[in-house]
Amino acid sequence: xxxxxxxxxxxxxxxxxxxxxxxxxxxxxxxxxxxxxxxxxxxxxxxxxxxxxxxxxxxxxxxxxxxxxxxxxxxxxxxxxxxxxxxxxxxxxxxxxxxxxxxxxxxxxxxxxxxxxxxxxxxxxxxxxxxxxxxxxxxxxxxxxxxxxxxxxxxxxxxxxxxxxxxxxxxxxxxxxxxxxxxxxxxxxxxxxxxxxxxxxxxxxxxxxxxxxxxxxxxxxxxxxxxxxxxxxxxxxxxxxxxxxxxxxxxxxxxxxxxxxxxxxxxxxxxxxxxxxxxxxxxxxxxxxxxxxxxxxxxxxxxxxxxxxxxxxxxxxxxxxxxxxxxxxxxxxxxxxxxxxxxxxxxxxxxxxx
Numbered sequence: 001x002x003x004x005x006x007x008x009x010x011x012x013x014x015x016x017x018x019x020x021x022x023x024x025x026x027x028x029x030x031x032x033x034x035x036x037x038x039x040x041x042x043x044x045x046x047x048x049x050x051x052x053x054x055x056x057x058x059x060x061x062x063x064x065x066x067x068x069x070x071x072x073x074x075x076x077x078x079x080x081x082x083x084x085x086x087x088x089x090x091x092x093x094x095x096x097x098x099x100x101x102x103x104x105x106x107x108x109x110x111x112x113x114x115x116x117x118x119x120x121x122x123x124x125x126x127x128x129x130x131x132x133x134x135x136x137x138x139x140x141x142x143x144x145x146x147x148x149x150x151x152x153x154x155x156x157x158x159x160x161x162x163x164x165x166x167x168x169x170x171x172x173x174x175x176x177x178x179x180x181x182x183x184x185x186x187x188x189x190x191x192x193x194x195x196x197x198x199x200x201x202x203x204x205x206x207x208x209x210x211x212x213x214x215x216x217x218x219x220x221x222x223x224x225x226x227x228x229x230x231x232x233x234x235x236x237x238x239x240x241x242x243x244x245x246x247x248x249x250x251x252x253x254x255x256x257x258x259x260x261x262x263x264x265x266x267x268x269x270x271x272x273x274x275x276x277x278x279x280x281x282x283x284x285x286x287x288x289x290x291x292x293x294x295x296x297x298x299x300x301x302x303x304x305x306x307x308x309x310x311x312x313x314x315x316x317x318x319x320x321x322x323x324x325x326x327x328x329x330x331x332x333x334x335x336x337x338x339x340x341x342x343x344x345x346x347x348x349x350x351x352x353x354x
Contacts, residue, residue: 001026001185002047002153007056009042009209016042017209020056024187025201029179031188033196034206035232040189041157043206047187048155049073060152076146077155081162082138084130090116090141091126097149115148119178135163136171143178154179156188160195168192172199193233197221205229227260227341230334236262239333240303243281247330250279259335259344267332268308270297270317270324278327281306285324288317299324 002024032040049070224230283301
């Protein structure tokens with residue numbers, strides 16, 4: 001559906017994207033994820049036609065659109081601040097693109113009312129000024145304004161970043177539901193890893209203009225192909241060489257103690273695995289913080305500070321300063337070359353190249 005082929009984007013002497021090769025499938029919810037300044041929004045704006053690359057081609061449905069004006073690409077966009085017109089009603093905001101396209105009044109009215117119904121905006125809200133609406137309702141207006149033009153692709157540039165945490169969590173599900181209902185190919189930009197994991201069919205993780213890994217949310221999290229991805233996604237404990245050597249000693253594994261090694265917080269436990277496959281490593285609790293449904297522990301053992309989560313079920317748990325045994329399955333350890341930051345797992349290297 002969408003293909004970036006050898007895309008390079010420069011601004012003067014600065015190269016924002018050195019070489020981007022990426023494909024998005026028909027009907028997919030695809031997220032560009034990364035920290036501020038990593039190139040994800042630049043890639044999105046290049047697809048939208050707001051930035052012309054210095055090299056390479058952008059294809060939509062097999063057709064090169066790199067030199068096409070943005071309004072000729074059949075792309076709808078929702079901006080970070082929604083870019084709604086405060087002096088216009090909701091109806092006028094949604095109809096704006098139709099008026100620019102010189103649609104007949106009757107057709108515009110029908111299209112606006114149809115899309116408003118589908119994004120759950122009432123007849124009463126259509127006649128309100130956008131300033132009278134809540135943040136969530138304004139977001140639906142922005143999405144309706146983009147979708148009323150019946151684009152092939154919907155682009156979303158951090159549309160939830162200006163909202164509070166509770167509303168953000170609520171609206172990301174609504175956005176995903178809307179995307180599923182319309183079946184429209186969607187490219188979403190965010191720096192929020194939770195959003196990316198919860199909403200996406202696939203994710204591309206950007207770092208300094210380069211895509212470090214593309215995959216499903218689960219593969220990005222559980223099988224991080226580079227050290228950057230491992231550290232950017234989720235929460236992990238850095239393992240010492242001594243800790244890795246202890247895992248090898250007890251399990252006869254061949255983990256590399258000289259590698260940069262990590263363990264996801266939910267992969268460590270204070271309880272042995274039912275099948276006995278986890279290695280016990282003795283240590284001392286150095287902190288515990290309560291979070292309602294669970295507590296977060298830090299246990300020092302063999303030169304590592306192992307962070308882990310313990311479900312609050314009313315049972316007795318170790319206190320700060322007390323001895324504790326951490327159980328780890330060596331297969332869950334993620335290891336990276338100390339110079340290149342690339343996974344030592346050949347399966348992940350191959351998956352990342354694919």
